[in-house]
Amino acid sequence: MLPPLYRIRKKEEFEKIFHSKKTARVTSEFFTLYVTQSRETHSRFGFVVSTKVSKKATARNKLKRRMRAVAARAFPAVKTGVDVVLVARPQAEKATFQEIAKTITNLLQTSRLISTNR
Numbered sequence: 001m002l003p004p005l006y007r008i009r010k011k012e013e014f015e016k017i018f019h020s021k022k023t024a025r026v027t028s029e030f031f032t033l034y035v036t037q038s039r040e041t042h043s044r045f046g047f048v049v050s051t052k053v054s055k056k057a058t059a060r061n062k063l064k065r066r067m068r069a070v071a072a073r074a075f076p077a078v079k080t081g082v083d084v085v086l087v088a089r090p091q092a093e094k095a096t097f098q099e100i101a102k103t104i105t106n107l108l109q110t111s112r113l114i115s116t117n118r
Contacts, residue, residue, distance in 0.1 A: 008046030030092035034085040046085040
């Protein structure tokens, strides 16, 4: 699990990332990845799973736990000084853990946050 220091939790921080002109966006079948430079010396992750994905809180929380687990595993390889927000799309609810892990890793590689030789 990511320590609180490496998480984005406040609404204002999410809105700043979503509405910044310097934010890069990469989309896949299951997720949309938003990346922007941070003033912090370390990278931070945020996760969004809306009720559009599932009306059931248990399903949304399960998906967030899976997203966090993949991000925590990839965190040591992620470039420093960036804020990353992963937004789940409705198709992500039915994805397996392996599909989620592969997709998030591919998104991080596409956005050049981690090297491709992993």
